[in-house]
Every structure is written in structure tokens, then in C-alpha cells.
Amino acid sequence: MAKTDRKKTDGIKQNDMLDDRALQAFFDAARDDTITPSDALMTAILDDAAAEQPQPAMSAVAPPPDLALATARDLRRARGVWADLKAMIGGWPALAGMATATLAGVWIGFSAPIQLEQWSGGLILSGDYTTTEATFALEDMAPSYLGTGLLMEDEG
Amino acid sequence: MALDAYSDASDDALLVLYGNGDPMAAELLTRRLAPRVLGFAARLLGGDRAEAEDVTQEAMLRLWKIAPDWRSGEAKVTTWLFRVVTNLCTDRLRKRRTVDIDLIDDPADQAPGAVETLIQADRAAALQAALMGLPDRQRIAVTLRHIEGETNPDIAQIMQISVEAVESLTARGKKALAAALAGKREELGYGED
Numbered sequence: 001m002a003k004t005d006r007k008k009t010d011g012i013k014q015n016d017m018l019d020d021r022a023l024q025a026f027f028d029a030a031r032d033d034t035i036t037p038s039d040a041l042m043t044a045i046l047d048d049a050a051a052e053q054p055q056p057a058m059s060a061v062a063p064p065p066d067l068a069l070a071t072a073r074d075l076r077r078a079r080g081v082w083a084d085l086k087a088m089i090g091g092w093p094a095l096a097g098m099a100t101a102t103l104a105g106v107w108i109g110f111s112a113p114i115q116l117e118q119w120s121g122g123l124i125l126s127g128d129y130t131t132t133e134a135t136f137a138l139e140d141m142a143p144s145y146l147g148t149g150l151l152m153e154d155e156g
Numbered sequence: 157m158a159l160d161a162y163s164d165a166s167d168d169a170l171l172v173l174y175g176n177g178d179p180m181a182a183e184l185l186t187r188r189l190a191p192r193v194l195g196f197a198a199r200l201l202g203g204d205r206a207e208a209e210d211v212t213q214e215a216m217l218r219l220w221k222i223a224p225d226w227r228s229g230e231a232k233v234t235t236w237l238f239r240v241v242t243n244l245c246t247d248r249l250r251k252r253r254t255v256d257i258d259l260i261d262d263p264a265d266q267a268p269g270a271v272e273t274l275i276q277a278d279r280a281a282a283l284q285a286a287l288m289g290l291p292d293r294q295r296i297a298v299t300l301r302h303i304e305g306e307t308n309p310d311i312a313q314i315m316q317i318s319v320e321a322v323e324s325l326t327a328r329g330k331k332a333l334a335a336a337l338a339g340k341r342e343e344l345g346y347g348e349d
Contacts, residue, residue, distance in 0.1 A: 017334040026283040026337060027302040033280035035198055037190045041209045045190055045216045049182035052220035054175060 167233035168226075175223035182220070185233075190216060192304070193237055199299050200245040202288045207248060215240045232310065239314045242296055249292055286336040294329035301326045 018026075037045075162170065162184050174181035193215055198208035218240050219233070287295050296315060300306040301322075308326075312319045 017331070017338050019334075023330060023334050023337065024302075026279050026333070029276045029279035030199070030283045030303050031305075032276060034191060035195050035205070035208070037194050037212065038209065041194070041213060042186060042190060044213050045186050046182060048213065048217045049174070049186065049220050052217070052223075053179070053182065054177050054224050 168228050171219070171223050171226050171233055172228050174220070175226055185219075186216065189219075189234070189237060192234065193241055196238060196299065196304055197241050197245055199284065199287065199303065200242070200296060201248065203284055211241060211244045211248070214244060231313070235306075235310050235313050238300065238304070238306070239316070242314055246292060246296075282337060282340045283333070286333050289336055290329050290332055294325050294332065297322055297325035298329035298333065302330070 162173075162180055165173070165184075167185065167188065170181045170185050174185065190212060194208055194212045197211040197215075198205060201207050201211070215237055219237060222236075287299065290298065293315070297311060300311045300314060301308070306314070308319050308322045311322045311326075315322065317325075
């Protein structure tokens, strides 16, 4: 149609084409003429998204079996070195036993050289203190911190 | 509420979140992008809604697949998507090479009154018919520039051509549209002022 008009005369050439303003109105109308995706399309897209989505490292959803080991490893790492050590030893009861044994060791270390000498028949230790005592009072069995045991001996 | 917290995030950021396994990101991206992709596909395909929906689902599926490898900041998500849609639509148009414009609704037939909304719809339909008369590349360039509002550099990326080629295509396309739509000015509410 436009070509035919143009052939007739150049005088009406401006009527053969829309100006920019008029053409812009068509573009504006097209821009406003939006299409809303159907619910079925939105659901299909979201289903695809769920199927394709990489699994997060710490998922709220139960991981598949092959991921279970990795997740457990991650959890152990997050729990910390001390917790791992405690678990390796056997928990709080085992730690309590170890603490008791440690304190007993300290007590024996402070209080029992003479006793030890007596039990060993004088083979392990030697020196003056091995001959000063042949019998033991009750305080000899208690820890002799800061030499209180010796002070008591002197006074007695 | 969680979606509100993401509403200010860029498409780029949301795609990275999706790639990191965030379950909310996909929903927000779909709400944002699917209508635009569908509209663009429908325009390129001459208003065929069913085919445009197929293209939209396929384009979004490709987006989900590329998400783990997406390099943030390198390209706009919409630019990437429009390029995918352009390629998908071009393939489909090639297969149905001959487009029968008579099959597109004639705006004059569906305008019983001078109601403004109907006129607007008629203008959109007339433009769509005229767009379908353009060569594919002109139609893509004009649609991206004047309806989708993309910039010439972005269109150059989408169509994988130079900015100068984009300018040339849009100029020729607009000229052809102006000529094709000139005869519609009376029935679509334009005087010959």
C-alpha cells in the first residue's frame, strides 16, 4: 500500500510512513500488552529448577546415601578437635577416671618416697630420709605439700 | 518474608545463590524472568503462545543448568537469556519458514468500539503483524530495542553482531514498520495531522 502511494506522487510521501511519535505509540502498546505465564508453565519451570539445583553442603533435606558420609565428616569437622578427642577417649566417665588417676599420681609423687623405699626393700631410693623413718604416722599418708609433713615430724 | 529479603538482589546474585543450593532463589528468578522471556519469545514467534511457553521452559532450563558455572559480573542474566531465546526462536522459525500473516488476527475485525484498551490491544496486534513481515534479524533487533528496552551494546551481545550492525538493523526495521503501519493510522485512532 505504501509503495503504491509513493508511486503516485512525492507530495504525499509524508503520509506513507508514521512519524517516530506515532510509531512509538505502537511500541508502547506492545510493551503494555504483556503475557502472564500460566500456572502450569511456572510449575514446570520450578520443577526443572528443583531437579537441576546443586545440593547445598548443609541441606535441611535428608541427603542421598552417597552424600551421608561426606555430611557426617563435615559435621565432625565442625564439632571441633576437643570433642573428637573426648569421643576417642570414651566420653566424660573416661575423662573423670583419667583425672582421678592423674591426681592420685601427684599425691603419690609427693607423699610416698619412703613407702616406696620400704616396699622395694631399699633398692630404689637411697639417702638420709630412707633411714629416718621405720614406722609411719597417719600424716605420713597425707600429701605433704610445702613440706608440712617434715615440719610436723620436727615438732613431734 | 524470606523472598522479601531477596527482592533487592540482582538477577546475577540470585543465580549464584541458586547455584549454591539456595531454594528461594529459583522462585524469585522465575517470577522475574519468565514473563519477560515468554513475552519476548511470543513476539518473535508471532504470538504463538504454546510454542512461546515451550521456548520459555527450555530457556529457563538452560539457565538452571549453567548456574553452577555462572561467572558473576561477566554478563547480564537477561542478555544471556535473550540470546538463548533468540536462538531457539530462530531455529523454530527456520523450520516453519513461511509465516502466513493472514493467520494473525486482523485488528480491524476485533475492534467493535473506540474503547481505549481495545485500541491499545489493536495497536499491539497491528505492530505484531507488521513485525512478522520483517526479516528475522530486523524483527529481533527492533523487538529488543523498542519493546524489551535493551541497549544497543546488549543487543549486539545477544545477536552476536557489532553495535553498528544493530543500529542498521533497527533503523531499517523501524522504517519498514512505519511504512507498514501507515495504513492503520485511521482505524487505530491516529489522525493524519
